[in-house]
Amino acid sequence: MDVMALGLPRIGKFVERHVLSIVEYCDHHPEEFEHLRDESYCKSTLGVRYPFFRSPDLIVGRYEGRYRSSPQVVVCGETVLFTNDWYARHYVGFVKYIADKQMIDQDTAAAYLDALSESVPRAGAAGEAGSRGRLAAPAIGNAQNLLVRNVLGRIRPDAHAHGGWESTWSYFGGRCAYCDEPLAAHDKDHVFGINSKSLGEHKRGNLVPACKDCNSEKGDEDFRDFLDAKFMADPATAEDRKAAIFRFMLERDYLPFALDPQVDPAAITALLDQARTRVQEVATEYVAQIRSLVTS
């Protein structure tokens, strides 16, 4: 099978494509519907932090924003929503799950897994623009991301943004701030990603040593969620790592927008998303204008 022809989309889209197969499977195996509404089953089987299916009226508190509002699906006569909380690292587990349930045949599964073993590490290593694990980010997304980085970098610039790395390095003992493995190279990660969702900034208090694995696994995910998921079996370690990072931020006078009680992060996100939309509109407008010059 031609792996290129598989056209693997990003994980959220891939899941969406297979939801109806899962619905159909559950209609024939009602016990699986129960499983997929169970948080610990979904954690151990799919690696996700939220139950795959959930009733709309139960989507409150920590579940808010973790489910797609549409399409609603009807499973065993009950209307439910499915989670949208997918990251590139869930891809392999999801493929194995749908193969195990025979929603795809074994050859297709093997081809997907081959393609993934090629593309996932590359997506993670492609730099921050691609680090969310999108396997085929549209070019306009890169322009939008750059605009957001530029804007976030200019709101309250850090005079020391380019200094102090050595002291950061020794603060963490030359180890990854997330998994505590000793680092050979001076790899770094922005704790709060510089994007419209995490609202991180290029400040020394936001830059920590991080191994390549953690860097690519974390992607654009909130570092607290990432650590909770990574140390699912050892919550005390997750709390220790979070506390160490917060102490570091405090010592470097970095108060992230996301944690500043004086700031409404949603308002900043809304403005940055507006800016992203305008980048798209500007591109579309100029494509149309230039096309009108070159076509008769």
Ligand SMILES: [Zn+2]
């Ligand atoms: Zn690490």
